[in-house]
Amino acid sequence: MSSYTVHVIGGDGIGPEVTSCAIAVIEAAAARHGFNVQFVDHDWGSDHFFRHGRMMPPNALDTLRQANAILLGAVGHPDIPDHITLHGLLLPIRRGFDQFANVRPARLYPGVASPLVGYPPKEIDMVVVRENTEGEYAPVGGFVHHHHPSEVAVQSSVFTRQGCERVIRFAFELARRREKKRVTSVTKSNAQAYSLVLWDRVFQTVANEFPDIETESLLVDAAAMNFVRRPHSFDVVVASNLFGDILSDLSAIVRSSIGLAASANLDPTLTYPSLFEPVQGSAPDIVGRGIAPHGSDLMRRDAAGSHREGGSGARRGSGYSRGSGGGQVLTPDLGGAKTTRRCGRLSWRGWDSWSYARAEPDREVVRMPPAPSTGQPARPFVLRSSGGRTDAVC
Numbered sequence: 001m002s003s004y005t006v007h008v009i010g011g012d013g014i015g016p017e018v019t020s021c022a023i024a025v026i027e028a029a030a031a032r033h034g035f036n037v038q039f040v041d042h043d044w045g046s047d048h049f050f051r052h053g054r055m056m057p058p059n060a061l062d063t064l065r066q067a068n069a070i071l072l073g074a075v076g077h078p079d080i081p082d083h084i085t086l087h088g089l090l091l092p093i094r095r096g097f098d099q100f101a102n103v104r105p106a107r108l109y110p111g112v113a114s115p116l117v118g119y120p121p122k123e124i125d126m127v128v129v130r131e132n133t134e135g136e137y138a139p140v141g142g143f144v145h146h147h148h149p150s151e152v153a154v155q156s157s158v159f160t161r162q163g164c165e166r167v168i169r170f171a172f173e174l175a176r177r178r179e180k181k182r183v184t185s186v187t188k189s190n191a192q193a194y195s196l197v198l199w200d201r202v203f204q205t206v207a208n209e210f211p212d213i214e215t216e217s218l219l220v221d222a223a224a225m226n227f228v229r230r231p232h233s234f235d236v237v238v239a240s241n242l243f244g245d246i247l248s249d250l251s252a253i254v255r256s257s258i259g260l261a262a263s264a265n266l267d268p269t270l271t272y273p274s275l276f277e278p279v280q281g282s283a284p285d286i287v288g289r290g291i292a293p294h295g296s297d298l299m300r301r302d303a304a305g306s307h308r309e310g311g312s313g314a315r316r317g318s319g320y321s322r323g324s325g326g327g328q329v330l331t332p333d334l335g336g337a338k339t340t341r342r343c344g345r346l347s348w349r350g351w352d353s354w355s356y357a358r359a360e361p362d363r364e365v366v367r368m369p370p371a372p373s374t375g376q377p378a379r380p381f382v383l384r385s386s387g388g389r390t391d392a393v394c
Helices: 015-033 046-052 060-064 082-096 161-176 195-207 220-229 241-255 295-308 319-323 340-350
Strands: 003-011 036-042 069-074 101-107 125-131 141-144 152-155 182-187 214-219 236-239 262-266 274-278 355-360 363-367 381-386 389-391
Touching: 003 015, 015 036, 015 069, 046 082, 060 082, 082 274, 101 161, 101 241, 125 161, 125 241, 161 182, 161 195, 161 236, 182 195, 182 220, 182 241, 195 214, 214 220, 220 236, 220 241, 236 241
Parallel strands: 003 036, 003 069, 069 274, 125 236, 182 214, 182 236
Antiparallel strands: 101 125, 101 262, 141 152, 262 274, 355 363, 363 381, 381 389
């Protein structure tokens, strides 16, 4: 029987609530399909900061390095500046484990309404691939004359050819496994005439190696308009750290709610564990009320499965399309009345008839039955080993 270790950082706000829902479903799947999952919990986050003056221990990365995957709930507290919580936990993990590809799928599911009128289920189906370790979020800068009237702040972006090329190539390889086979690059190279001109050149170089993939290059302001004006036209969108961060939130709202937004922080080389998280934040205003959206956790498992499957799962349906129950299994943020825990239970019942199949020596696949409405197979989860490391059991 296969065994996997998932390290869990519930974190702040509603993070522990949505993460416990995800864990319950994973445990049920493990029991039904004959594999073991050991969850290692870490009480890191803002409470840890209040006790120790830091978001996580100094040896946190050494501890997490032993995991097959990392599950994060949320980071953020009203009494701690956001730059401290972010730079104290999530960003060090992304950089320390070289999780250079941040993958954020956005698909309109049955029973979930888009704020844009006239879009039926599945017509909006895009993936934002965000460079995740450098760019505008590189920790390069500082203050001069700190807290004096003449104070100066310097923040530098860092764009390397290697960093641009590997995330752009990842986007093209993902697009090759999807139906539309299209990659859109988003920059602001008309104004940022060095860093993003380098990005544009690298994008064109990589595009020449993929003649079967249609390409489009947009300035970020035009991309923001077109996410609203023609979201159905996008397939894979690749962008820098800052632009990908902003546009992926917009794609989540265009298709329904930030409560369904999932984020997969991937090391595609499988050298280090990858981290899976929701995008909704810590939401302190609804902590303890039991109404935190659960969809992001279901989507996180989809994103993890898509990672293991090389991305093809993003085009074939998902756990959430089953788990949403055609609109009957929704939390209040999506217009429903179910609690987080209730949604999790109903979602598992909707997936009750999964079958387990052994595919090949380094891959184990949990497959779901065809969706009743289409007869098409839904996306499987895939757990895959490489060089002794098994990754992404989510």
